Each structure stands twice: as C-alpha cells, then as structure tokens.
Amino acid sequence: MHHDPAPPFLPYSRPLVTEEDIAAVTAALRDPILSQGNRLASFEAAFATAVGARHAVGFSSGTAALHGLCFAAGIGPGDEVIVPALTFAGTANAVRYLGGIPVFADIDPQTLCLDPEAARAAVTPRTRALLTVDFAGHPSDYDRLRAVADEAGCLLLADAAHAPGAAYRGRPVGSALADLTAFSFNPVKNMTAAEGGMVTTDDARHAARLRLFRTHGMTRDPAALEYPAPGPWYYEQQVLGFNYKLSELHAALGLSQLHHLPAYNAHRRHLARYYTQALAGLPLHLPAEPPEGTHAWHLYVVRVTAPPPRHRDALFAHLRTAGFGVQVHYIPVPMHPYYRRLGCSIAHCPETARYYTQALSLPLHPAMTEHDAERVVNAVHAFFETDR
Ligand SMILES: Cc1ncc(COP(=O)(O)O)c(C=O)c1O
Known part of the structure; x- marks a missing residue:
C-alpha cells in the first residue's frame, strides 16, 4: 500500500x-x-x-x-x-x-x-x-x-x-x-x-x-x-x-x-495579504496594515474571538497536531515570575490581557510558499467548520 x-x-x-x-x-x-x-x-x-x-x-x-x-x-x-x-x-x-x-x-x-x-x-x-x-x-x-x-x-x-x-x-x-x-x-x-x-x-x-x-x-x-x-x-x-x-x-x-531584506519582506507581505483575504469571514481578528506606513510582517498574529470550544487554545492544539508550528507571542512580561516578584502585573493593561487570551501567530517566513500558507488556511477553516 x-x-x-x-x-x-x-x-x-x-x-x-x-x-x-x-x-x-x-x-x-x-x-x-x-x-x-x-x-x-x-x-x-x-x-x-x-x-x-x-x-x-x-x-x-x-x-x-x-x-x-x-x-x-x-x-x-x-x-x-x-x-x-x-x-x-x-x-x-x-x-x-x-x-x-x-x-x-x-x-x-x-x-x-x-x-x-x-x-x-x-x-x-x-x-x-x-x-x-x-x-x-x-x-x-x-x-x-x-x-x-x-x-x-x-x-x-x-x-x-x-x-x-x-x-x-x-x-x-x-x-x-x-x-x-x-x-x-x-x-x-x-x-x-x-x-x-x-x-x-x-x-x-x-x-x-x-x-x-x-x-x-x-x-x-x-x-x-x-x-x-x-x-x-x-x-x-x-x-x-x-x-x-x-x-x-x-x-x-x-x-x-541585508541585501535580501527587501525581497524577503516583500514575500512576507505577499503571504500576509494572502492570509488576510483567505481568512476573512472567520471569527478571527486579523492584523491591520498601518494606514500611512510599511509593515515588516515579522509575525502574522490572528486573534481568535470565538468562545470555547473554538477558542484560541483549541485552535493552537488543532494546528500543532496538524504539523504547523504556531506560537503565542508573547506571555506579557509582567506575568513572568521574575517580574511578579518585583510587584509587576497586567491589572492596569486590559488590552494586553485580552490579546494574550486570543493571540496566535501563524507560520510566516520567506522560505514558505503560498502553497504552505494555503495548507495553514485550510487547517484553520477545517477547525471552524467541523462540529466540535
Ligand atoms: C521584541 C524583541 N526584543 C528583543 C529581542 C532579543 O533579541 P535577541 O534574540 O537577538 O537577543 C527579541 C527576540 O528574541 C524580540 O522579539
């Protein structure tokens, strides 16, 4: 076989x-x-x-x-x-x-x-x-x-x-x-x-x-x-x-x-725009391009706005199981034990707190093809379409 x-x-x-x-x-x-x-x-x-x-x-x-x-x-x-x-x-x-x-x-x-x-x-x-x-x-x-x-x-x-x-x-x-x-x-x-x-x-x-x-x-x-x-x-x-x-x-x-940087960033931008059009309509908050600036697209961070069971943690697990190295960037710094011991917290940072419960970085790098991005997109769609 x-x-x-x-x-x-x-x-x-x-x-x-x-x-x-x-x-x-x-x-x-x-x-x-x-x-x-x-x-x-x-x-x-x-x-x-x-x-x-x-x-x-x-x-x-x-x-x-x-x-x-x-x-x-x-x-x-x-x-x-x-x-x-x-x-x-x-x-x-x-x-x-x-x-x-x-x-x-x-x-x-x-x-x-x-x-x-x-x-x-x-x-x-x-x-x-x-x-x-x-x-x-x-x-x-x-x-x-x-x-x-x-x-x-x-x-x-x-x-x-x-x-x-x-x-x-x-x-x-x-x-x-x-x-x-x-x-x-x-x-x-x-x-x-x-x-x-x-x-x-x-x-x-x-x-x-x-x-x-x-x-x-x-x-x-x-x-x-x-x-x-x-x-x-x-x-x-x-x-x-x-x-x-x-x-x-x-x-x-x-x-x-440094000589590759313009081309690498252009490829990142191309993939980011592909994600943005292919993921539209899902319960995701997609990243914005600056109205009067240039984004370097180091990360493509989606924020999962759906309630459990289709929340961020479940999408993270689903994509990891499917072979995609998604990440959470980052644990807010004041939440690390070292900073907690200094008395820091995010109690006064509601946007950071909300972001941290919703954020997920999809694969994005210049060695990726649009076909790779399409596989990611298909896996995200499958997650939201199946009965869970
Ligand atoms: C926002 C930010 N600052 C600083 C650093 C530290 O850079 P390095 O890993 O080169 O020490 C990183 C990456 O690790 C980063 O993402």
Whole structure:
C-alpha cells in the first residue's frame, strides 16, 4: 500500500540562507581577521544607510543591543523606563541590567505597540525614557509617542527587533523617529546574522557610548582619552562595558542577508495579504496594515474571538497536531515570575490581557510558499467548520 508522506512540520519562522550568504561567510573564515575587521564596519555602514541613520553599531545579539541602547540613553539605578506589557522579556530585561525600573503600560489593540495615552499616564518625575516596540513589524505611532516623550522631557527609544524595513509616514524605522533604535538578527528574524543585533542613532555621542559599551568600556581613540598616552600601546577602560562585539563571520552573514531584506519582506507581505483575504469571514481578528506606513510582517498574529470550544487554545492544539508550528507571542512580561516578584502585573493593561487570551501567530517566513500558507488556511477553516 502506498502512503503519501506526511507534509513536513512548518515552523512559524525559520531563516532562509542562500548560497551567496554561505560564500560570504566562507570568505570571512578564510580571512585571518575573525573579529573587529572591515566586515563589521561594512555591515554597520550598509545598515545605517538602509534605515536612514547616521550611525549603526553592531552587537552580538539583539538583547546586547538593547542593553547598549539603555546604557547610551543613560539609564541607571531607579530610573523609570516605560515599556509595553506586550513584548519579549528582553526589552524590559535591558532596563533591569542597569538597575532601571521598567514601568509597564498597555498596548494599542490596533497596532499592538505601546499606546501613547497609556504611556502618558505612566509618566512620573523619574521617567527617563519611553521604550516602544514595533510589534510584529508594525511601526509604533512615533509622532504621538515623541509628543509624550517631549512633554515628559525624556528620550524616545525603540525596540525594532521585529521591524527592519518598516516605515512610519515615509520615514524608515531606525532613522531619527526614535533617539536610539535596536534591532535583532537572531535566526527567526526578518534577516539573520545567526545571532546579532544593531543600534542606530543620529547622535554621535550616543554612537560613541555604544562603541565603548560593546568593547569592555575600553577606547584607544586619542581624542577620547582621559589621561595622556604614555605610548602607542595605551588604551583606557573608562566605563564598565561588556564584550558584546559581533564577529566577522556574523557580520558577513548579516551584510549578505541585508541585501535580501527587501525581497524577503516583500514575500512576507505577499503571504500576509494572502492570509488576510483567505481568512476573512472567520471569527478571527486579523492584523491591520498601518494606514500611512510599511509593515515588516515579522509575525502574522490572528486573534481568535470565538468562545470555547473554538477558542484560541483549541485552535493552537488543532494546528500543532496538524504539523504547523504556531506560537503565542508573547506571555506579557509582567506575568513572568521574575517580574511578579518585583510587584509587576497586567491589572492596569486590559488590552494586553485580552490579546494574550486570543493571540496566535501563524507560520510566516520567506522560505514558505503560498502553497504552505494555503495548507495553514485550510487547517484553520477545517477547525471552524467541523462540529466540535
Ligand atoms: C521584541 C524583541 N526584543 C528583543 C529581542 C532579543 O533579541 P535577541 O534574540 O537577538 O537577543 C527579541 C527576540 O528574541 C524580540 O522579539
């Protein structure tokens, strides 16, 4: 008897590495300079150009980039930073690494990003920054958030881990929309360096602090030294930094992937639009495109509005059993035990709480075909059509 093989498991995301990427990394490996060479400098320059920023500083991960961003922003013990309750924990952790206090505020249910009004209500005399997240690739409402930051006399920071290639009112995410913007290049992101991150800024002083921080707090720059150099070997450790450098291998992959980003994002957009038309009419709240912006479609999150037994948890189980790697992005950060012990909760974040009971990320990545998306759509329709 002949059995069709089961279709392979379809993850919610995976990297798409090309022969060109492999050649770039191989060339980097053949070079004796494996770290702190020209490839990182080229990647930084190309990334800065791509997002319309004056400076880009590479880091070993998106989390390290966020840590550097908070350091450059001057966050220290007791400083409050307003962050959305809905994000990956790394956003808030970066504030904690420096002794700062993440103050969780609710999301706008349309954009899934920090709600400017909720942010305004969370401002106190100790607020040092707003740190918004371009959730799922949707740009934050930067103009309104900037107005809140200006009223509070604080910085506007962005976690754009989901949003390379996104734009807000014609301005790319990573440009001067925020004072500092962090990106991630981990393997599930829109472009990858295997691991890696980047911070962009237009401010040369922020850029200098970022470079210091990712290299142990050390500098050799003669113009920046605090003491006269006794000889050419001299360098100084001026602050407590970390070893957060991005190797030449990672930079080679990142630079090569940056060339694919427009095409990869276009494919994500194509699949997202396919989902949106093919899932219309079901008891699902589908994600919106920004009216005056560009979505990077890092995630395609549907919100299941049907009551049990056709609720989110059941759809999650149904799709996992059918071989689809659906996910819930994310457990709201204040709900993690670490943050609960600090006294955090989502009691004041009703939109985040509702989102968390309904949200489900469908597979979406550039290695997927429309046929793969059609299989997902068919499985979702089957779930709502059968008697349960
Ligand atoms: C919103 C957000 N911020 C930060 C990070 C951290 O990035 P990384 O995994 O590169 O450390 C991620 C991804 O993991 C993320 O999704």
